[in-house]
Amino acid sequence: MSKRRLSFAVLAVVIGVMLWRALTPESANAVVVYVSHDQVFSEPILKDFQRDTGIKVLAVYDTEETKSAGVMNRLIAEKANPQADVYWANEPIRAEALRQQGVSAPYRSPSADGIAEQYRDPEGHWTGFSARARILILRQGLKDKPTSIQAYTDPDFKGKAVIANPLFGTTTAHMAALFAVWGDDRAKAFLDALSKNGVQISSSNGESADQVAAGTFQFALVDSDDVHSRQKQGRPVEGLYPDQEADGLGCFIVPNAVLLINGGPHMEAGKKLIDYLLSRETERKLAYSDAAQIPLHPGVDTPPGVPRLEALKVMKVDYATVAAKMQAIQPLLRDWVGH
Amino acid sequence: MERRVTLLVVVVVLVIVGLLPLAAMFGKSIIVDGRLTLGVYEKLFANGRQHWPPIGNSLTLATLTAGCVTLLGVSLGLLLGKTDLPLRRTLAVLLSIPLLFPPYILAVCWFNLLASNGVLVHVIPARTLELLSGWLFGLPGCLWVLVSAFMPVVMILTLFYLHAVNPRLEEAGMLIARWPATLRYVTLPTILPGILFGGILVFLLALGEVGAPMFLRYAVFPVETLTQFSAFYDFGAAAAAASPLLAVTLLVLAFERRYLREKTYRLRPTTPGRRMLLVPLGRWRVPALLAVSLLATAMVVLPLLALVVSSLSPFAYPEAWNKAADSLARSLVFAAVGATLLTVFGFFCGYLIHHRALRLWRAVDTLTLLLFTLPGTLIGVGLIALWNRPATGFLYASAGMVIFAYLAQYTALSSRITLATLGNVPQSLEEAAQMTGAPWLARIAYVVLPAALPGVIAAWLIGFIFCLRDLGASMLVYPAGQDTLPARIYTLMANGAPSLISALCVILVAVTLISLAILGSLLRAVGSHR
């Protein structure tokens, strides 16, 4: 055989092996999880599960700018042909929306015992755990600190605040919660006031936090883990839980939520993963991680800087109502962003 | 017969990976619950007024980017390819580096540079820094980032097409006038179709760009497709939202086909033996060198420096390696497989176009160009719409989808490179093989491919770069647990430490440069062996 033919043959074999590796389906002892929670926080938990159970975890992660875009739409698009077993949502609104779309299957995990009913679907389609709070990130050294989300409409802070695009992520859920709690008229008035007060729109909570840390803005409404991570990086910011007065609105709590995908390829492994994610130990790890998330199980050990749920004034919402409201206000939010 | 069948198979594959996904996506926009309806389009255009600002922004950004890139790229191409400027090879390589990574990484670099605790904080006065930082977020910053990212396209095309100018024509010009007039009346008019093609390409790429404008908070229309897909979970509305963009793209490509394409086909490099005439810069050598060096510093060195500096923390690189080694390995494998298939596929497309071997050769060229200029997210959405079915689940759940995304998006590159290469291979070589009785595939394998080998290798290298840096489509279609490095970087950007993200970006750039250096040496070795 000539040298050239031998080279071609070797190349063909190498390419064939690469293609075969790429196209071969994964082994049966695996679980496929789609994750909206930030990869830096969720991946260590999933790796621990893999180590502890021997079940290989195949994950698809979301991106910051399109929180729940890639992953959510893959789940909905794949409804007739599910590829995932579990969805780890970073807030229950999307989980509720998936339940409404018929993507989930009910599963009541024994690990969920102790989590309040407010953070669980009544039919067992999704369960909340390890929550973030929507808080204000402030530039350090501010003389007049905002204490409420109403500071967005305060003329003293005109042009000095930023908010993440309300069409994506937890900001959408927060807006929907305000509409649910305040009513449409008051919530619309709030949005109009934001526009008039020169509030800028960023592409994500992370970017908002970076903008405040860089001094471009004085404050922003972000998730508590965004604040914590910037503080760990040594950046000059602090966090403030808004509306904590006795008659205050309370801060909006955003738990993670996990749900079992209807018809997923590895449902038993999926249930094991859900049990693991809802465990007290996972909540402890997430509290101690840079995610700094608030456990929903009472009595879970937390580090300083991560408050207990019972110490906070929490916005009273029904997440199913918020999910429905979220769908309804999309055109309005799109108009608002456009202007 | 063999030729016809092979080329038809290539066309069918192109239709399956590229056209059908788009058709599936647009099909979902007009067929709702089994009925034909234009409801989503009516809704889209009923709210037309709110779309005008982002459409206007997209067109403004694309036009300004194309204009600036064309002026700058041609000037640099002339300086680096046609003069005796010192260090021109090094500067050409340096200025081409932004092509190696997605534009949003450049945006991140500039953010790192101009932030109040950024790299330039000790160098530039605070007020100036604040001003520059203000410009970064909006049209000026977006324009600067996209110009930096896409300038290499026109520069490299100019360098390439300068070889198509017959030096005898320039010598004839020099008998009458000096170099500036010769450049103006002989050289530039000869390569003008190629330059305009480059400008059009950049216009379309800037029109479809999402990552950098989103990061820099400049509202552009492709975000609308993304919004429809994410906020409304609506394939149909996403496709409808993409239709204005698609219409503009088709219009521009129709213009290109009508006025430029034939002229661009005819631009072929002169035979290697002919030496290109160089313009002596004389006393302008040093000022020109300084100017180009300053530009390279501003466009490439400073942002890369910001990237490297912000990655310098004791744990960034070990953590980056720990978090992303698997996705890096995967990226390299996917890129290698993608580049190989693109080269084979693109070769046959280029052959088909060069020889006009099938009647639909023009349609093939237009389709590949259209797919190249479409936003990757649109291609990703289309691939999901088409392949996510029980019958094709085995393929949908595999990395084959990522390869399909590469084939759909980048075939135009390898096809056009092949086209340019075949223009330099005399047809008589293949005809001589044909007269010996060799069947078509044997002629291709033993005569045409070896004669076109440098171009084939260049196509592989360029396919490799683009597959390695791809984000848009592959981010949507990678199977669970098989993300690529650019997708990993993008997902880790959420709350990942800036030093970690910077380290990952540096790794991506370094791996690409090292791969190119190794493969470039291979190219030189193969060339000298021939």
Next chain:
Amino acid sequence: MSAIELRAVSKAYDGRAVVDGISVSVERGERVVLLGPSGCGKTTVLRLVAGLEVPDSGAITINGSPVAEGGRNLVEPERRHIGMVFQDLALWPHMTVSQHLEFALRYDIRTDLAHRPARIREALEMVRMADRAQAKPGELSGGQQQRVALARALVANPAVVLMDEPLSSLDLELNRYLRREILRLHAELGFTLVYVTHNREEAADIGSRVIAMRPWQDRPPHI
């Protein structure tokens, strides 16, 4: 039976007739030269016989078998067993001299495998290139390249050989030398030769019959 016959063959490009209703018959073993200025269609006639172009109308037969008719090729070029020397010689830059001949024989079903090495040696000796068998075209002189092109065209013993201005780029001395070589090879092998040139001296030297051609637009008005 003629070796080559063209009957009322026409070919046009972009609506412009290059060959219009030409009828030519070439006997076996004959040396026919097509002589004419640039643009008169002589290369087109050669390429039509080779099958590299398809006639718009008319018929072409080779050794009595129809190869093109009714606006299409009935026999593809690779199956016509015709040797051809191109104007630019079309030597493959990546192949050595002997690899050229190996390739030319590889798809010739009339020469069995066992005889191929001997056939290649014969062909190289015939053109006096046996000592440069391992050289690549870039290492050869103009005349040597010509001889390689000739060897490639003749190695499979074709009955018909076409040559398209093969000597046009050579100096007078080399031109005359290679004309003698072509005539010697023709005498040895007895193939039918159709030779295209614009050089009258060459035409008179090589051809046993010369057909003068002129561009279609220069024809006298039709009566």
